[in-house]
Amino acid sequence: MKTTRFFSTLAVLFILTCSVNAQQLYVGANYHPHDDKNIGKIKDDIRLMKAAGFNVVRMGHLAWDSYEPSDGKFDFAWFDKVMDLMNQAGIKVILDIAVRPAPIWLHHKYPSINITDASGNMLYPNHRYMEDVGDPMYQKYALRYAETLVKHYANYPALLAFGIDNESGDGPISYSETARKRFISWLKNKYKTVDRLNDAWAGQRWSRKINDFDEVGFPVSGSIKGAPERMLDFRRFVSDEVNQFLFKLLNVVHTDAPNTLTNTNAWYYSPMKYFDYSKIAYSGKMTREGCGFYPGNSLTTNWGVMNALFGISRIQFESENPFWCTEFTTMTAVPNSIRKSAYATLMYGNQMVCGWTWQSMWGGEEQYLEGMLDWDGIPNRKYDEYKKIATEFKKIEKYFPYKLKAEVGLAFSFPSQIASSAFPEKHDSQLQACFDLFFHRNMDTRVVEISRSPLNYKLLFVPGVAVMDKTTADKIRNFVKNGGTVVMTSNSAIVDTTGQVFKTTRPGMLSDVFGIRLGGYEETESLNEISRKSFTGKKIEFTYKGKAIDTESPRFDIIDPKGAKVLGSLTSLDKDYPIMTSNQYGKGRAIYVGLPANAAVLNPLVDDLINELDIPKGPDVPSDVMARQIDKNHFLYLNISGEPKEIPMKGKSRSILFDKDYSGSFTIAPYEPEFIELK
Numbered sequence: 001m002k003t004t005r006f007f008s009t010l011a012v013l014f015i016l017t018c019s020v021n022a023q024q025l026y027v028g029a030n031y032h033p034h035d036d037k038n039i040g041k042i043k044d045d046i047r048l049m050k051a052a053g054f055n056v057v058r059m060g061h062l063a064w065d066s067y068e069p070s071d072g073k074f075d076f077a078w079f080d081k082v083m084d085l086m087n088q089a090g091i092k093v094i095l096d097i098a099v100r101p102a103p104i105w106l107h108h109k110y111p112s113i114n115i116t117d118a119s120g121n122m123l124y125p126n127h128r129y130m131e132d133v134g135d136p137m138y139q140k141y142a143l144r145y146a147e148t149l150v151k152h153y154a155n156y157p158a159l160l161a162f163g164i165d166n167e168s169g170d171g172p173i174s175y176s177e178t179a180r181k182r183f184i185s186w187l188k189n190k191y192k193t194v195d196r197l198n199d200a201w202a203g204q205r206w207s208r209k210i211n212d213f214d215e216v217g218f219p220v221s222g223s224i225k226g227a228p229e230r231m232l233d234f235r236r237f238v239s240d241e242v243n244q245f246l247f248k249l250l251n252v253v254h255t256d257a258p259n260t261l262t263n264t265n266a267w268y269y270s271p272m273k274y275f276d277y278s279k280i281a282y283s284g285k286m287t288r289e290g291c292g293f294y295p296g297n298s299l300t301t302n303w304g305v306m307n308a309l310f311g312i313s314r315i316q317f318e319s320e321n322p323f324w325c326t327e328f329t330t331m332t333a334v335p336n337s338i339r340k341s342a343y344a345t346l347m348y349g350n351q352m353v354c355g356w357t358w359q360s361m362w363g364g365e366e367q368y369l370e371g372m373l374d375w376d377g378i379p380n381r382k383y384d385e386y387k388k389i390a391t392e393f394k395k396i397e398k399y400f401p402y403k404l405k406a407e408v409g410l411a412f413s414f415p416s417q418i419a420s421s422a423f424p425e426k427h428d429s430q431l432q433a434c435f436d437l438f439f440h441r442n443m444d445t446r447v448v449e450i451s452r453s454p455l456n457y458k459l460l461f462v463p464g465v466a467v468m469d470k471t472t473a474d475k476i477r478n479f480v481k482n483g484g485t486v487v488m489t490s491n492s493a494i495v496d497t498t499g500q501v502f503k504t505t506r507p508g509m510l511s512d513v514f515g516i517r518l519g520g521y522e523e524t525e526s527l528n529e530i531s532r533k534s535f536t537g538k539k540i541e542f543t544y545k546g547k548a549i550d551t552e553s554p555r556f557d558i559i560d561p562k563g564a565k566v567l568g569s570l571t572s573l574d575k576d577y578p579i580m581t582s583n584q585y586g587k588g589r590a591i592y593v594g595l596p597a598n599a600a601v602l603n604p605l606v607d608d609l610i611n612e613l614d615i616p617k618g619p620d621v622p623s624d625v626m627a628r629q630i631d632k633n634h635f636l637y638l639n640i641s642g643e644p645k646e647i648p649m650k651g652k653s654r655s656i657l658f659d660k661d662y663s664g665s666f667t668i669a670p671y672e673p674e675f676i677e678l679k
Helices: 002-019 037-052 077-088 104-109 135-152 175-193 193-199 229-257 278-283 303-316 337-346 383-397 414-422 426-440 470-481 523-529 599-612
Strands: 026-030 056-059 091-099 160-164 261-265 290-293 324-326 352-354 406-411 446-448 459-462 485-489 516-523 540-543 547-552 555-561 564-568 577-585 588-593 625-631 635-640 645-648 653-657 660-662 667-670 672-679
Touching: 026 324, 037 077, 037 470, 037 577, 056 352, 056 599, 091 229, 104 426, 135 229, 135 564, 160 229, 175 193, 175 229, 229 261, 229 278, 229 414, 261 324, 290 303, 290 352, 303 324, 303 337, 303 426, 303 446, 324 337, 337 352, 337 383, 337 625, 337 635, 337 672, 352 383, 383 672, 406 426, 406 555, 414 426, 426 564, 459 470, 470 485, 470 516, 470 577, 470 660, 516 577, 523 540, 540 577, 540 599, 547 599, 555 577, 564 599, 588 625
Parallel strands: 026 056, 026 352, 056 091, 091 160, 160 261, 261 290, 290 324, 324 352, 406 446, 406 459, 459 485, 485 588
Antiparallel strands: 516 555, 540 547, 540 564, 564 577, 577 588, 625 635, 635 672, 645 667, 653 660, 653 672
């Protein structure tokens, strides 16, 4: 019976993935009809949306008490009319299941839902996301609300997808007594005995031995944080509670609306409550991964776009489903910068540009945030820009969404992000540095969670994966043994799953694969007192294949080659220090870099590996041009610079976007896209 149910679930998920026409691009807005239920205003808004060519809206988020104004009293009549009007206009709806923030009436009924800070103060819910999602009473009422909403709207023709929460990583962690008791239960389930807990938590250190599970407290008190082992387990506990709740919400939709897509604005990497979203991403239950795309207001700079694209990649992981940017920048974005960002996302598998927000806010904490309509309801220049995006996307949508063809994997590790708080460079900063290497080369990559990934890549980066477990180590070992090439950077394989430094030779469980022994580390600024080149601060000279490159790093690893070949060294200090090594293991290679991921150090290595491993390069374009080959005959380009760029091309081609013919090379104007069909 269990086997039958398992395969039935897989079949449903497959149908969900394929049920909506993938060869379509969505453009629209986040809409908040609960701000003003005036049906005349809503009709005027929909008329403007339709005139702009919008085909999607996202509604319902952050609005639980608009549908359940008091305990068990649901009011859907007003919103039914909105859904019907959207359907009549041909506009599809993403309806968020707004389980956060919880209504004030629920906080009043069950104060345990309230957030308690690390000093023990219960906080009034005067801001969004001020609820303890692990609280059983919160979950009971949130799931009741979700089930009621989903059953009511499951068969509405306007419905495109249900949104599963919003920005789940945002909001403070609660340190209440009820949360402490749940943490103890979590620890009992994991460790079974107090002795095992003390071993994992190094209870012998500083006389912190625990004699009974009830003695367990939070490893945070006010501004003081406790031992790293305890912090790591505590953040795992918080992450597990968030994930368990999200899975419950997903199961509500899959049970009560089995033919409906699921989506979320997955800001899991918020600094407030960073959790391990990879469990959701790899489950396949979130049939459309999504995020808010906020690259900043600039047209002329590109770091914001690059950072936001990294956000897409770290949420999408290895899903082959289209991605949805369910929020997209408006505010005071410089004219044409929204359009520039919209085209950039198409190269990363995005299918949706849904502006935040339609109406400039009338009240609340975002009342000065500007949308596509001014406060008096008059469309502004952002409305016109989104209208232009919708018009242009309609011309090219049958060729999208783009399917990534990655042969490079970039390893993500949630426990390593938590553990890396002890280092000058966080794990996700190193991960982004690796992402940036291939962004500039117009090459597809995938962010992967190694323990869950099939690792079907030629090249794998392991950037600052501090926590190393047996499953991950074995998969890296087999990846290299079977012919793969792995590049590991500093701060990797330092601690075991408890968060304690390996007592064995590092990199932990993989020293033989890399053919090295890692000793300690040196701090550059201190060692520069005896620099042969009179360098100061964090400056160092890295030499690769005889070419010297100046860079910076606060630390570097002491590497003792044990069979590995030295590829590069630090050559500016008191002596040469081997810093980049390569070891043949099985059919593949394991390369170690004793510095954090850094473009200056990694670029020459990456160029060599691309050639040696025969990894397909991106389209041949000048610098500051983003480009992807969409299929055999179609190319998408985006000039992200202020200078015209000539695109080398042989033969004849046609611009589908601008309806003109080219013969040979052609020029793209500053900050403009182009979509070409070869003839």
